[in-house]
Amino acid sequence: MELLGLYLSVPFCRSKCTYCNFASGVYPANYHERYVARLEDDLRAIRSRARTWDATLPAAVDSIYLGGGTPTLLSPALLRRLFIALRREFAILPTAEITVECAPGQIPPGALDSLVECGVNRVSFGVQSFIDSEARLTGRLHTRAIALEDIRRVQAAGIRDVSVDLIAGLPGQTLDSWFESLAILADSGVDHASVYMLEVDDDSRLGRELLVNGGRYHAHDVPADDLIAELYTEAIPFLAGHGLAQYEISNFARPGNESLHNLKYWRRDPYLGFGLDAHSMLRARSGDALRFATIDDLDGYLAAPSWPDSARPLSREEALEEAWFLGLRLNEGVSLAALREEFSAPAIRDCLDTVQDLESDGLLAFSDGDRVALTPRGRLLSNEVFARFLAEPALV
Numbered sequence: 001m002e003l004l005g006l007y008l009s010v011p012f013c014r015s016k017c018t019y020c021n022f023a024s025g026v027y028p029a030n031y032h033e034r035y036v037a038r039l040e041d042d043l044r045a046i047r048s049r050a051r052t053w054d055a056t057l058p059a060a061v062d063s064i065y066l067g068g069g070t071p072t073l074l075s076p077a078l079l080r081r082l083f084i085a086l087r088r089e090f091a092i093l094p095t096a097e098i099t100v101e102c103a104p105g106q107i108p109p110g111a112l113d114s115l116v117e118c119g120v121n122r123v124s125f126g127v128q129s130f131i132d133s134e135a136r137l138t139g140r141l142h143t144r145a146i147a148l149e150d151i152r153r154v155q156a157a158g159i160r161d162v163s164v165d166l167i168a169g170l171p172g173q174t175l176d177s178w179f180e181s182l183a184i185l186a187d188s189g190v191d192h193a194s195v196y197m198l199e200v201d202d203d204s205r206l207g208r209e210l211l212v213n214g215g216r217y218h219a220h221d222v223p224a225d226d227l228i229a230e231l232y233t234e235a236i237p238f239l240a241g242h243g244l245a246q247y248e249i250s251n252f253a254r255p256g257n258e259s260l261h262n263l264k265y266w267r268r269d270p271y272l273g274f275g276l277d278a279h280s281m282l283r284a285r286s287g288d289a290l291r292f293a294t295i296d297d298l299d300g301y302l303a304a305p306s307w308p309d310s311a312r313p314l315s316r317e318e319a320l321e322e323a324w325f326l327g328l329r330l331n332e333g334v335s336l337a338a339l340r341e342e343f344s345a346p347a348i349r350d351c352l353d354t355v356q357d358l359e360s361d362g363l364l365a366f367s368d369g370d371r372v373a374l375t376p377r378g379r380l381l382s383n384e385v386f387a388r389f390l391a392e393p394a395l396v
């Protein structure tokens with residue numbers, strides 16, 4: 001039975017972190033109720049809208065993810081409203097993974113109580129660094145002590161599955177300070193970790209500053225690219241040595257603690273995204289993937305009608321490209337047999353030249369004669385690898 005994942009974006013933050021390129025921001029609290037009311041409308045409308053798109057909506061939900069943003073900035077009453085609406089509109093399995101992203105230092109006691117009451121069983125903490133000076137330079141509002149205390153509070157409240165995010169490449173970071181953050185993460189006993197390399201793009205203040213060599217957000221203290229690559233590379237054996245095995249380019253877990261929700265993105269399983277800048281993937285009755293997304297401007301989103309009139313099916317070429325660049329993110333890689341079954345043998349034969357070129361470059365490796373996966377070097381250069389799979393010859 002195909003199961004559905006639900007993502008809800010809650011784009012409110014207490015302050016904007018300098019490296020953040022998400023559609024989130026600091027908004028007056030009077031947005032909160034309007035936003036939740038809008039999510040309730042979207043939840044109510046999706047079933048009939050999916051029918052007009054001729055999309056299949058799996059009957060049961062096995063993962064929910066509240067991200068953003070800082071969902072715990074919503075009042076306990078609004079958090080409860082969201083979960084009541086979710087349970088009214090969807091059959092949520094009793095075993096469903098229900099994750100909420102939290103910022104350390106921003107989980108008031110009432111919010112923690114309401115998370116437990118709403119059935120949340122996984123918390124993902126955006127720590128980014130356990131070094132106080134590094135966290136402060138990027139606008140994070142927590143210290144190491146606060147982060148560790150919040151991990152303990154969440155676990156003591158009965159939410160056993162905890163994940164911690166770190167970023168490699170923050171201003172002021174060194175190899176020593178990075179190992180210190182990794183060691184604290186490992187000692188905290190969490191079962192899941194995400195390690196991201198700093199993204200340099202126009203969508204964050206630090207990224208913009210790096211592009212133009214500015215000085216306001218400490219761009220001059222950002223480690224050189226080679227050191228960032230080394231930080232990321234060193235994290236992999238270190239975390240493995242502490243029981244957290246890499247299973248995706250940026251994700252590490254103890255066995256059985258992989259993020260069920262995020263696996264849906266990489267395995268192209270169906271999910272619905274609600275709220276600002278939220279992406280969805282459903283299957284049309286024909287089997288084609290339908291992808292659609294909401295806009296990333298909060299006032300525009302609140303003023304726009306619920307859901308678009310139509311959802312564009314991916315072409316077979318686009319779906320195959322996705323199968324490569326999403327599947328290769330996973331350490332398990334891509335199964336050629338599964339691709340042949342989904343896209344036809346000639347279509348996959350057309351891709352094999354690219355695979356072989358990348359294998360000779362040391363970026364991809366075969367295993368079991370069927371699976372293709374990134375090598376460690378391929379993970380560092382993953383964007384280059386993915387670009388090679390775009391615009392393959394037309395499918396037959």
Ligand code: SF4
Nearest residue numbers: 013016017020068069
């Ligand atoms: S990193 Fe998280 S807490 Fe910081 S601004 Fe972005 S969404 Fe908000």
